[in-house]
Amino acid sequence: QFVLTQPPSVSGAPGQRVTISCTGSSSNIGAGFDVHWYQQLPGTAPRLLIYRNNNRPSGVPDRFSGSKSGTSASLAITGLQAEDEADYYCQSYDSSLSALWVFGGGTKLTVL
Amino acid sequence: EVQLVQSGAEVKKPGESLKISCKGSGYSFASSWIGWVRQKPGKGLEWMGIIYPGDSDSIYSPSFQGQVTISADKSISTAYLQWSSLKASDTAMYYCARLQHDSYGVMSGVSYFDFWGQGTLVTVSS
Numbered sequence: 001q002f003v004l005t006q007p008p009s010v011s012g013a014p015g016q017r018v019t020i021s022c023t024g025s026s027s028n029i030g031a032g033f034d035v036h037w038y039q040q041l042p043g044t045a046p047r048l049l050i051y052r053n054n055n056r057p058s059g060v061p062d063r064f065s066g067s068k069s070g071t072s073a074s075l076a077i078t079g080l081q082a083e084d085e086a087d088y089y090c091q092s093y094d095s096s097l098s099a100l101w102v103f104g105g106g107t108k109l110t111v112l
Numbered sequence: 113e114v115q116l117v118q119s120g121a122e123v124k125k126p127g128e129s130l131k132i133s134c135k136g137s138g139y140s141f142a143s144s145w146i147g148w149v150r151q152k153p154g155k156g157l158e159w160m161g162i163i164y165p166g167d168s169d170s171i172y173s174p175s176f177q178g179q180v181t182i183s184a185d186k187s188i189s190t191a192y193l194q195w196s197s198l199k200a201s202d203t204a205m206y207y208c209a210r211l212q213h214d215s216y217g218v219m220s221g222v223s224y225f226d227f228w229g230q231g232t233l234v235t236v237s238s
Contacts, residue, residue, distance in 0.1 A: 002156060033221035038157075045207055045228045046149075046157065052222060089157055093221040099173045100219065101147065101159040101211075 003028060004090050004104035011110040012080045020075045020107045022090030028102060030071035033093040037066055037075045040087040040106075049088070050075060077109070085111045114138040116146075116208050116229035123235045124198050131194035132232045134208030141189035142166040145211040145218050147225060148182060148193045152204045162211055162218070163191060198236045205231045 005023040012018040022035060029035055037050040048057050050066035053073065063084075065076045073092075077084055090104040119133040134146065147162040161172040165184035172182070184191040191208055209225035211218060 031221070034224070036224035038225075045231050046209075046225075047228060048224065048226050051212075051224045051226070057226070091157075091224060093219075093223065095221075097174065099159055099175065100171065101162075101173075101223070101225075103157040103159065106156040 002105040003094055003098060003102040004092060006088075006090060006104035006107045008105070009108045009110065011112055012077075013112045014080055014082065016080045017076065017078045018080060018109065019077075020088050020090075020109070022073045022075070022092075022104050024071050024073075024092060024094075024102075026071065027096040028071075028092045028094040029068065029073060031095055033095075035066065035068050035073035036091045037064075038089045038091065040089065042086070046089065080111055082111050085109055114210065114227045116210065116227055118206075118208060118229040118232045121233040121235070123237070125238055126198060126200055126236055128198050128236075129194070129196050130198055130234065131192050132206060132234065134191045134193075134229050136189045136191070136210070139210070142186040145213070145223075146184065146191045147209050147211050148180075148191075149207045149209060149225070150176075150204050151207065151231075157207075160193070160206075164218075165189075165191060198234075200236050200238075202234060203236045205233050207231045 038046040039049045040046040053068045094102045148160040160176040163170040165186040208229040212226040213223035
């Protein structure tokens with residue numbers, strides 16, 4: 001069971017916009033802790049996609065954006081491309097005793 | 113260029129010991145926290161623990177405390193993850209990743225994993 005909840009899968013056609021949600025609680029996202037997003041292409045290691053809620057590392061296209069509100073966060077991808085097909089994970093910090101650095105269960109994005 | 117290079121895939125039997133490594137380059141290895149993350153086949157990411165190579169201070173996830181040992185040798189810019197007695201349930205891909213944080217410290221609630229190793233696949237089977 002993952003502390004942060006993500007939908008198992010989302011899909012969209014090329015050129016469309018999709019969003020991936022990440023729902024937490026008062027001990028993580030709701031406590032004001034930042035949310036970060038990772039992209040994991042098939043057979044590769046995760047890579048940082050969005051950090052501190054809405055910042056993109058160098059090299060990440062501006063088609064990717066993040067937002068946070070209350071106990072949830074979202075990753076939006078516009079102008080969907082075939083190369084975006086991957087697993088996406090959110091991550092935050094948790095102040096409870098379960099774990100400190102927590103991930104969502106991951107969302108598989110399929111480009112139709 | 114920041115790089116984390118992990119040791120190669122391992123195939124072990126239950127009860128055997130194992131130590132895998134993660135060598136950092138392109139940044140001040142001793143001054144940055146390094147974390148280990150487990151990914152079981154077809155599953156999500158799980159944080160295992162972190163270590164500060166400068167003084168070997170470490171923090172473990174309760175789920176992994178006592179199950180693994182995280183260590184580091186700053187003289188050779190390498191972090192390690194080890195098991196004393198492997199189980200079949202330890203079969204997974206293991207990633208090391210640098211933990212980036214702000215000036216308030218690693219537990220300020222803003223930290224994230226900015227660079228990742230390529231992963232080490234550990235297979236435990238009789």
